[in-house]
Amino acid sequence: MKLIDHVLHIRSLIQQAIDNRFSRLGLEVSEEKELPENASTGNREKRNKLEAIIATHKQTLGDDYAEARKETINECTFTLFNRLAALKVMEDRELFPEVIRRRVEHGNLSYAHKQWLEEHTDERNAERMGLKHFLEDKFQELSDSYKIPLYSPDYAYAMLPTADELFEIITAFNEIEQDADCGVDIWKGDDILGWLYENFNTVEKLALKDSGDKTEYDKVSLQSQVYTPQWVVKFLVDNTLGKMYLEMYPDSNFIYDEDGKVKYLIANAPTSQMRHPKKLEEIKLIDPACGSGNFLIYAFSLFYDLYLNQIDQYDAEYSRRDIPKLIVEKNLYGVDLDERAVQLTQIALFIKAMQLKGRRGAMPAYTHVVSTHFELPEYSNVKDAFISGSDWNEAQQKTIHSIWEDLRAAYKFGSLIRVEEQLDALLPVDSSDMFANQWKADMFDFKHQMITTLRNQVHQWTGEGSNEYSLAKANDAITFLDILSTKFDVAVANPPYTDSADFGVELKEFVGANYSKPLKFNSNLYACFIKRCCELAGDDGKVGMIHPHTFMFIKTFEDVRKYLIGQTHINLMVDYGLDRVNLFGPGILLDATFYTLDKSLSNNDAGVYFNITTNLQEKFKKDVLSQAYTDFCNGRQNDRVYQLPQSKLKDIKSYPFIYWISDEFREKFRNETISERYDICNGISSGGNNEQFYRYHWEISQDDIMCNSNLNDYKWVFINKGGPYKKWYGNIWLVFQWEDNGKKLKELKKKYPSIRYGYENYYYKEGLAFTGASSKSLSVRFQPQFCIFERAGKSIFAKGENDDYLSLLAFMNSSLCAYLMDSLNPTVSFQSGDIERIPYIEQKDKYVKTITQQNIDIVKGLSKYSIIEPLYQSTPIKCCNNIYITILDFYICEASMLTIVLLNEALINKSVFRSFELKDVDIKFVYDKEGIPVGDYSVSSQAKEAYKRWLSTNTEFPAYPEVWEHIDSLEINEEQPHIDDFESLYQNNNGWEEFCIKHKMNPIEVWYQFKNAGILPPQRTQVLAFELITDVIRSVLAKDDDGVIPLTERMGEEQLAGRIEQELVERGYNSAQISQIIQLLGTPLDKYLQDKFFKQLSDHLNLFMYLPKTPFIWHLTSGPHHAIELYISIYKWSRDTLFRIKSVYIANRETALNDRLSGVDISTANGKLEAAELKEQLKELKVFAEKIDQLLASGYDPKLDDGVGKNIAPLQKAGLLSYEVLNAGQLKKYLNADW
DSSP: OOHHHHHHHHHHHHHHHHHHHHHHTTBOSSOBOOOOTTOOHHHHHHHHHHHHHHHHHHHHTTTOHHHHHHHHHHHHHHHHHHHHHHHHHHHHTTSSOOSSOEEGGGTSEEHHHHHHHHHOGGGGGSGGGGHHHHHHHHHHHHHHHHOOGGGOTTOTTOOOOOHHHHHHHHHHHHHHHHSTTTOTTTTTSTTHHHHHHHHHTHHHHHHHHHHTOOBOGGGHHHHTOOOOOHHHHHHHHIIIIIHHHHHHOTTOOTTBOTTSOBSOOOTTOOSSOOSOOOOGGGOOEEETTOTTOHHHHHHHHHHHHHHHHHHHHHOOOOOGGGHHHHIIIIIEEEEESOHHHHHHHHHHHHHHHHHHHOSSOOOOSOOEEEEOOOOOOOGGGTHHHHHTTOOOOHHHHHHHHHHHHHHHTHHHHGGGOOSHHHHHTTSOSOTTSTTHHHHHHHHHHHHHHHHHHHHHHHHHGGGTTOOHHHHHHHHHHHHHHHHHTOOEEEEEEOOOOOBGGGBOHHHHHHHHHHHSSSSOOTTBHHHHHHHHHHHHEEEEEEEEEEEEGGGGTOGGGHHHHHHHHHHSEEEEEEEEEEOTTTTSOTTOOOEEEEEEEESOSOOOOOEEEEEOSTTOOHHHHHHHHHHHHHHHHTTOOOTTEEEEOGGGGGGSTTOOOOOSSOHHHHHHTTSOBHHHHEEEEOOEEOSSOHHHHEEEGGGSOGGGBOOGGGTTSOSEEEEEOOOSSOOEEOOOOEEEEOTTTTHHHHHHTTTOTTOEEOOGGGTTOOEEEEESBOSSOOOEEEEOSSEEEBSSEEEEEESSSOOOHHHHHHHHTSHHHHHHHHHHOOSSBOOHHHHHTSBOOOOSOTHHHHHHHHHHHHHHHHGGGOTTSTTOOOOSOOSSSOHHHHHHHHHHHHHHHHHHHHHHHHHHHHHHHHHHTOOHHHHHHHHHHHOOOGGGSOBOHHHHHHHHHHHHHOOSSOOOHHHHHHHHHSOBOSOOOOOOOGGGTTSTTOOHHHHHHHHTOOHHHHHHHHHHHTOOOHHHHHHHHHHHHHHHHHHHHHHSSSSEEESSSSSSSOOHHHHHHHHHHHTTOOHHHHHHHHHHHTSOHHHHHHHTHHHHHHHHTOOSTTSOOOOSEEEEEOOTTOSOEEEEEGGGOSHHHHHHIIIIIIHHHHHHHHHHHHTOOTTSHHHHHHHHHHHHHHHHHHHHHHHHHHHHHTTOOOOGGGHHHHHHHHHHHHTOBSSOOSOHHHHHHHHTOOO
């Protein structure tokens, strides 16, 4: 079993045991019951204590007893879990006699339990040998002798279940180290309690994920709780706290261990004193989102070594045995919303103190690690205490009120609450004002009085309903207030990563009010914490953080970058990227960056950047970083290390952290950008009304789509909605309802304010289109006229008369543009603002426009063979030859054309580099990141000559001279790898370009081997046969009088399978060719039509995952007995057609079945079976007829313009389809549609 499985098992045992205990105390699931009169005093006291806690939780849970009880049980569960886990850690480190671990030599008891029984012989006959009383005694000892609050009998959530339940729980704990998957040393690590906690919370994390809810303050820790690995913690703490110490004591030898080996490797270690020495006990480090305390626990170890260094090297008068107490009480501070996490951090620090203090050392009396899970009274209850006797002005009184309200909200927003900053805002802006100094002096007095009064009021609040729980919470409030009014030397954090789009209402409002002005830090919670850490750190403090890398590039974080570059000094930055091996684990897809900052701007050293993202497998990243860091610290060259003066980050608009490019390349960003010539347009948004306004082009009459011939009489316009990765041309499959210039959508905006329809001046014009999100790089396409655009599929238009779209299209599909885009925004989402920032230089080589137009023409020309395309003309399966040979010839011809495209792309890339005048080193960066264009790879001489021969005969898209020259310049390599997986070509988006990239081979070489292999890729070949049959069925249905054709026999007309074969004959196919086509389908034609076609068609037309499947041919069925099976065309589907199915098709089928039934010889076994089946078919047919009647009675009256979704939904609900086209959400929407 994995650790997580053990943890969840233990959690369930404890939770059930605590629930049982609550019930025995009368605290039932849904109500509170009186305890019996003979209940013990202890039970009554415990009941009263729990009632007080439940009452407190009810205040924040809308007076919901059941939820408050559940919350209290959860906290009691975690407390017992944490108590026992901490004991396991203590006993494994020999800090406390073995309490949990049982040994055979002690009679399957723990050592301490055995010793305890010798002193308490009467307990031998008690339940489980007095196990519960034994634990109570040991917990008391840990509380009295070691001053660990968690083990105090007065601890708010302290509770023990029965001895039998405890025995089972302890057994489960002991099974962890006995499991080979976990290991016997699992309890030795400093971070084991943190890992246990992360696993413990899995239940809540999954529940939140499944709910799909926005992230409110009480769910932040679950939504983005990511455990920081120890090696990252060490890096950040060493280079903040450790470096700060060296700046005071540059000659210190604390960096070495007892053997003289480097223990703390610190970058840019100072060689002379850079700051005035400060007493070590005055140095304060905070983690404002401390979670389970990983940063604080490691900082404890470093502080300990610093104290020893003060004693040994500088003769400081510290006692070794008092050092742990000093560290916990003077140096370490932590805040978190999560009460459980804080509990864990506190116990970890106490364990660390036990470990280091020695026998005579004193334990800490308290910690400065606090949960903000407390409440304060309303301001009206304390206002008089603040105002009476003071001469505070109106602004000061408003500030006091605001601060108190923020403190009351601390349980929601934790350390993001700002007190000092609100007070500082009252200071005069103009320091030259003659009264400024007096104002500052008055403000200092006001600030001091304010903080004192706040402390007093919080302290006085402890008298209200004072129970142990509220007293503990009041102490937390005082500690928190002290933290807020303190400036720290070091702030370190791995903050929550919640994006603003996922904020709940309260969180969004708070962050907007506190972190959006004057600079915007409100795009993500981690951005708020960047600002907060810098505020908490003093003027010469240091900050160390790890979080997602999006702040480095994305435009919405521009103000964050502006602040970091302008208000801090970036010391170290590790651009680490994704690593599910060494960083956050396999389930977390997160590209990370970690860094250290100086608040002081006196440091003029160049920032040091480590690029661990490029060309590196995840499993190697940690070691590569370690080597690069070691090399830098030791003055050795390493290609992954970059040093850059911070001012140079300002050279690029919006300050992206592009640290790796040359100065000459950086200068290019001063050139004209795309936005200066072109508008990057976000167009239409339907405001959540996609079902009403969008259709695939095959869903409606082609005559109603805007074109040259109907400019004043159209209903629909083609629209760019993005779609999959596609260069040069395509993805124009959808139309949008835009009758009367969008009158209906514009009127609906009153009801749906989120509807958008910007940049109307560009509607119907030629331009460029791209998809707003893609897991691949940016792909840009020519957008034809008579087209509009929306927000997911953005478009680009020239601002002036210079509409040189071909040059821009070539550039935007180049490797350099992909590289620039990845640099400005290395996510899967491409924002208009990112493209606007890209520098643009017009192509110097005139042929670029020519070959760009050719790429458009080739891709556009090939679309005529695909049935999903508006330009579809015919199948590539011609009737002039053996079908297999015909298809192979098509594949080879298609591959030849696409090879021209890829060769043209290689030429475009070279031209773009020439236009930008890039150095070889920068070109190498581009190719390292984006890959070498496949058109530049080597070829064999045979492949090269064979392709040139084909080119010489190609008249449809002849290659230009530059392409011939490029082919002649390619390196000859006769040792080309042999490709043996052509069967996988075209599978799972493995198109021609992707296949060449996968094999790292020139498309000429791949084409040559493909041509000689003579292999038909099976998946694509089956699809070609399917598309041919689809087109044939569409034609057959179009020729049919009512667009309804039966699959079943004896229906009064020929079955569909026969009519398909007739249509194929009319198209010129012979019987052998028809047989081959059917063979390619993989199933006999009648069975294929019965079981597979409708599903394949539905899935084939599913081009956008958020839009419904829209088959234009439907398969109606009566059910498993196939009493009646009909294919229908949506273009002839109407209420009259439905009547006709009832009056003609059902009637004919019923007659045929009855006639057959009357003629069956039931004296034979086969006759009996056939008769039974006929009777079942008649029953099924009757039910089918009743469903048709119900549809007609409901008023069902399909209209083509309503689209497949709305028209098919009632049929699916009635169970009339052979395959469910709509998912549950879509079905509900269409059935309730009011348009």
